[in-house]
Amino acid sequence: MQKYSQIKEKINLDTITEKGENSAFFTHYLHNRKNGCSKYFIKQANDFFQNKTDESLNEYLKEEIIFDIPYPENKKTNFTFIDLFAGIGGFRIAMQSLGGKCVFSSEIDNYAKKTYEKNFGEVPFGDITKINEKDIPEHDILCAGFPCQAFSIAGKRRGFEETRGTLFFEIARILKEKQPKAFFLENVKGLRNHDKGETLKTILAVLREDLNYFVPEPEIMNAKDFGVPQNRERIFIIGFRKDQNIEEFKYPKPINEKKSFADIKESKTVSVKFYLSDTYQQTLKNHKQRHADKGNGFGYQIIADNECTNAIVVGGMGRERNLVIDCRLKDFNPVTKIVGEVNKDFWRRLTPRECARLQGFPDEYIIPVSDTQAYKQFGNSVAIPAIKATAKNIIEKIENK
Numbered sequence: 120m121q122k123y124s125q126i127k128e129k130i131n132l133d134t135i136t137e138k139g140e141n142s143a144f145f146t147h148y149l150h151n152r153k154n155g156c157s158k159y160f161i162k163q164a165n166d167f168f169q170n171k172t173d174e175s176l177n178e179y180l181k182e183e184i185i186f187d188i189p190y191p192e193n194k195k196t197n198f199t200f201i202d203l204f205a206g207i208g209g210f211r212i213a214m215q216s217l218g219g220k221c222v223f224s225s226e227i228d229n230y231a232k233k234t235y236e237k238n239f240g241e242v243p244f245g246d247i248t249k250i251n252e253k254d255i256p257e258h259d260i261l262c263a264g265f266p267c268q269a270f271s272i273a274g275k276r277r278g279f280e281e282t283r284g285t286l287f288f289e290i291a292r293i294l295k296e297k298q299p300k301a302f303f304l305e306n307v308k309g310l311r312n313h314d315k316g317e318t319l320k321t322i323l324a325v326l327r328e329d330l331n332y333f334v335p336e337p338e339i340m341n342a343k344d345f346g347v348p349q350n351r352e353r354i355f356i357i358g359f360r361k362d363q364n365i366e367e368f369k370y371p372k373p374i375n376e377k378k379s380f381a382d383i384k385e386s387k388t389v390s391v392k393f394y395l396s397d398t399y400q401q402t403l404k405n406h407k408q409r410h411a412d413k414g415n416g417f418g419y420q421i422i423a424d425n426e427c428t429n430a431i432v433v434g435g436m437g438r439e440r441n442l443v444i445d446c447r448l449k450d451f452n453p454v455t456k457i458v459g460e461v462n463k464d465f466w467r468r469l470t471p472r473e474c475a476r477l478q479g480f481p482d483e484y485i486i487p488v489s490d491t492q493a494y495k496q497f498g499n500s501v502a503i504p505a506i507k508a509t510a511k512n513i514i515e516k517i518e519n520k
């Protein structure tokens with residue numbers, strides 16, 4: 120038996136500076152060396168290994184590999200999936216926990232790749248626009264929390280070819296080639312009304328008419344209905360290949376488990392670095408006042424321990440809409456360079472771990488990047504419990520076929 124960490128050390132696997140897709144081919148091969156998907160990765164994996172070690176990969180991998188990472192794949196799996204626009208693997212945790220085996224992942228951001236590798240022992244492939252759909256293994260379910268960039272589908276576009284140049288097209292061309300049994304797409308709620316609903320109409324027309332999938336009416340799902348204290352509404356778009364004769368799909372009903380910030384709050388006093396400076400606190404107060412004078416409800420928001428947080432999002436006032444008052448701080452000496460002093464009202468931001476919990480990431484999930492990257496990664500990610508509840512219903516449908 121050999122550990123994944125030893126293999127990594129042997130080849131000096133580096134996710135951030137490694138050029139090209141070598142580490143993606145290599146780690147995908149490690150995960151798929153015993154199934155039909157190995158043919159998609161073996162040649163590049165072999166060449167890479169030989170270049171690094173002068174040894175044959177086949178000889179070296181004779182022993183069982185122990186994946187010493189937080190989310191090794193299941194011993195027994197009952198369906199396969201691919202993880203597109205994978206981010207840090209929110210979909211992957213949900214799908215694996217339901218017995219799924221991931222056979223391909225793609226993510227363009229190097230820091231997200233780093234987090235992904237640390238948790239799943241796999242380096243995602245990079246830019247999906249550069250990957251030929253024929254080079255992606257067969258799979259049962261295509262998962263993609265695709266970026267809102269799909270919004271650039273302009274009003275008059277309708278068909279498959281007309282969506283070319285958008286990230287939605289990347290999903291559509293893979294569906295066309297690989298014809299998985301089902302797909303599960305996630306996007307921001309605003310997709311529903313973008314361009315007076317024309318963008319979503321185009322997406323649905325391509326999926327239903329050009330690609331021939333049964334696509335029930337998309338649903339807006341809220342993370343807070345599935346056991347995390349975050350008010351995060353997202354649109355879920357699901358489809359089933361027509362030959363399976365699936366003609367109806369029920370989205371999961373909210374579970375009766377209302378949580379609040381107190382349930383995910385750090386159990387110990389957090390670093391003073393998460394507390395706002397008094398100068399910034401004043402800026403936020405002024406900003407809010409200016410908007411209030413104009414009749415707007417914009418600006419910072421303090422979340423009480425018994426409340427749900429707002430959606431954690433990247434950019435804008437995202438972080439300031441989720442401030443909390445945490446009176447446990449004793450030492451007000453700053454540990455980072457700040458303008459002014461640490462505020463005396465105990466206002467602080469959420470920690471990256473609290474953000475992880477708001478999205479349903481278990482505490483064993485490793486956060487190997489800076490706070491700035493971590494906020495971005497969790498803000499971009501999915502609320503795992505809502506994904507899992509919905510995916511469970513998808514899997515039940517395809518398994519009954």
Ligand SMILES: C[S@@+](CC[C@H](N)C(=O)[O-])C[C@H]1O[C@@H](n2cnc3c(N)ncnc32)[C@H](O)[C@@H]1O
Pocket residue numbers: 204205206207208209210225226227228231245246247248263264265266496499500501
């Ligand atoms: C909304 S996030 C999805 C996050 C993911 N569902 C998760 O659980 O973390 C979209 C992701 O798509 C990635 N992305 C954007 N353009 C891409 C491209 N051309 N190829 C691959 N990934 C891309 C972004 O870096 C980002 O991580």
